[in-house]
Amino acid sequence: MKRILYSLILSIVFINAFAQIPAGYYNNATGTGATLKSQLKTIITNGHIDNGYSGLWAGYQTTDRDNITISGYENDNTILDIYSENPNGTDPYSYNYSTGQCGSYNSEGDCYNREHVVPQSLFNSNAPMVSDIHFIRPTDGKVNGMRSNFPFGKVGIASFTSQNGSKLGTSVSPGYSGTVFEPVDAFKGDIARMIFYFVTRYETQLSGFSTGNMLGGSAFPGLQTWELNQLLAWHTADPVSATEIARNNASYTYQGNRNPYIDHPEYVASIWGTPVVDTQAPTAPTNLATSNPTSNTISLSWTASTDNIGVAGYDVYKDGVFYATVTGTTATVSGLNPSTTYIFYVIAKDAAGNTSTASNTASGTTLASGQPGGSCGTEDFTNIPASASSYTIRTWTNNSINWTATDARTDQTINGKAITIKNGDLTSSTISGGIGSLTITTKLPFTDTAGNLTLQINGNNAGTIPFGTTATTTTISNINIPNNVVIKIINSESGKRISIDDLSWTCYSALGTSEATKDKSFSIYPNPVRNHELFVKGENLNKILRAEIYDLSGKLIQTVANPFKNSNKINLSGIKKGIYILKTDNISSKFIVE
Template sequence: MKRTLLPFLLIFTFINVFSQAPANYYNGTAGLSGAALKTKLSQIITAGHIDNGYNGLWTAYSTTDRDKTYENDNTILDIYSENPNGQDPYTFNFGTNQCGNYSNEGDCYNREHIVPQSLFNDATPMKSDVHFVRATDGKVNNYRDSYPFGLVANASYTSQNGSKLGTSASLGYTGTVFEPINEFKGDIARMIFYFVTRYESKLSTFTSGDMLGGSAFPGLQTWELNQLLAWHNQDPVSQAEVLRNNASYTFQGNRNPFIDNPSFVDLIWGSQTVDTEAPTAATNLIANNPTSNSIALSWTAATDNIAVTSYEIYANGILKATVSGTSTTVTGLAPLTQYTFYVIAKDAAGNSSPQSNNAVETTLDGPVGGSCGTENFSSIPTSPTTPAYDTRTWSNNNITWTATDARIDQTINGKAINIRNGNLTSSTISGGIGSLTVTTKLPFSDTAGNLILQINGNNVDTIPFNTSVTTTTISNINIPNNIVIKIVNSETGKRISIDDLSWTCYTTPLSTSETNKEKSIFTIYPNPVKNNELFVKGENLNKISKAQIYDLSGKLIETIESPFKTSNKINLKGLAKGNYILKTDNSSTKFIVE
């Protein structure tokens, strides 16, 4: 539910009125700035800090992490499931849904260290400091792992409220980052500013985690500092933060100064100009090379005052992919469907460009065949690494994959998924399947054997594996319409790596004439065609509802409704010389135009 924002003036008069900080709490900070102000604040918030222990956090959450500002239903306020503009996907009740074990998002909440505890070796009092240890969904916390916070270019995981894990779009960093929704970006920034201020004297002994600095000032790596400053400016202090700060003070005896007085941020680290300039529109968008379920796109790059970090690809108004380059292939499309594409450029601050020009292309008919999809496992999650075997879920090319009892640390040609006593399963894929190709290898000391390939739950063939890299193609699968691909390891205990999976579309066998139960037989003449007229001879021609002409690349040239209702010929005027296929309701045949 959308929160009611605090009046602007209240936000800046909260030290004595709203936040309930003691009147003299920030004595000695007047006139200070930079490192001196940071050190003075560190002294203030260190004095009075009571360490109530790690288990004490469970008690703290009874007052610090309750929803009193959104739904106001007193459930746990979880930044990874809260939907500020509508109904939450799920809620947690205090105590009842507390846990350490989970399988899925929404199972339970646990304790998340916004600054990972691995960076300070699980030491106290950091480990139990409620100001930066939040009650969050256990599964999402697990996905976030120990990654720094930043903007995501290409997401490998997205939580139910839109928090994302993926490759960085933040300037100055190219690793994996975690991005909360906009509602909580400022919250995250101010919690980290608290940490590097409260523990500035210890920073030189901590691991950086690609986020912390190695000295008291500035305390953060440059790229992370710039990103957090931007988030701090874009997402001002909320009522939820104020209430949490007050409750944390009551529980722990110290405060977060950057919630009490946001201007401390600029006084210490300097004012950062918020980037409000949007990129220009991408130009020269071209759509080509259609198959029955994919279309290739390319365009000329947009420009930005700082940098373009990603492009969002839309098909018929629906977001289909986010990429960092200036070309991509959109998959998962429906056969014989016209799509209008456009591209929107994004910069690191999240500014969006105007739409590019539109590019229109039509997918091919499913029976014509062509590549339907690929999976190279480049988007498999990089965590958790423990336990080694777990359920792994990721999305790529608009297909969601789930691997059970799987590990992620093995490679063949780049990343690979390794299955022990589980399986690899796709979401529903359009276009059917003609053949499938996959590469396998035994990375450990196991004996050779076979995986089972299932389509729509039915066994269709086996895939061999051994200690060598083995690429197998299974032909003549020929299953139309929507499919689910499943590769099953039924050989207990054997650990098989899988890579470079691809499949072709379903293809209807073509022949010069076919007969159905109504004896709809036809032949064409003359062949080669002359004078742009193709004649058809046969029975029940007037019952044929549609004729389609394809070139041999599979591109649909023309569709003719009720082609033989009044005549037995088709006018091919304008058709270039070459080889073509005429496909009707029940038959297909080749012909030549001279």
């Protein structure tokens, strides 16, 4: 319905919009390249009225409303938010102009605020940039916060996806491997033309701005090469829309100047040229090999592919079926069955979507259930964002695991790259295979005092990790949590800055948690169990908060909260004959049901 309505009003809006470009406005735009860019800078600087940062709220009354004058999407007169608008369906949420302004927020849909497409931190929030409505859009507060100060680019593996499909994650834009934000396709051209406006309007000031991994340090071309190439591609793929034209007209009424790349999209090619179309596929990955099998994981490694522009990632296939996309040359395939042989191959791809032929195939066999294995997962922090001393949210992906570090910097090292956390935490995405033990190296890079980090698994405390002025490697054993887990390392010692490196963990192994972890003060009887009642003897039983029963494959069979509050037995009715593991807060024991 949106597409049909949009088409019906398109020609009318275009006619009305072009009629509103002032006569002679672009008469002096006669050059090409840097000359044309400077001519446009003069044109759009003349008449520019700075209405102040707070004035943006008033401006949005006419520039960013979802109605037939501006957009023709829902036509419900709510705020048009490019981070929540669903161009092809129902919006996940919407905002009224006067009642939806931020304010504080915790989740999507709480409120909207003023999103500087070029982050205001790059120009120290100075005027008139801080209030220039041509590149400041009303957007959802939560999504705006997740976008943070990251540049725009194409995301490979997303660490965050908004409800309309906007993504934050590792860049696969050629020439840049840091964290980027990618809007939905319908607004990519809008983003590009807003940034082209910014580097034109403020070209003489760019040398004094921070780059943010997007801006250039000189008037021309005004952008870093990788960002320019990505924006040129978006400008071409997503042409000027009736919505942009209507907004440009409303912004001219409000602010007194125009975005020339909406009025004359051909100026983009006249200044910066046209994007290079990449049709060359990467070479095939080579030397694929398997290693470090456990009962449910196998590690892979291979030699990198080459590409004329750059390899964006690798698709890993298991038994001919797509498994995951990774950006490095290693991966750990999890969720496998014990004592089973699998066949793997890898395909490289570039940002344009060109794919290589398949690598060589490599086979690997998992260990028998309960048989000890090597490392289940590792994180060496080689994929963290580029070195930076500021504290903010950092996200990256390695071995198909997404990591988020809050209040973190990336410029310190231990054995290599390390993530440094101040008043925040390091959190993984969901990891399959469970966790047996965890090993980590910590160090204080500055003059802080020693202390401890807190390890949580699935939101529950699992141990403490000491840190001091020298590099310290700590292993927390007997964590023994099966199935899917989320690893979280918390720095709750206010103001202390702790670097973290060489994180690894073993997978959960049911047999590995049994007799070896039994405490002499804790025992179970009878064993074997014959009458569906398992009795426990030990100290402070009434303080145990949780008991879990697993079979030897690691499947959770039964959970009992406060199991020994009123008695020292657990009812096993309904549990079939077999061997099981009883796991309490810190003790695990094997028992047999007959």
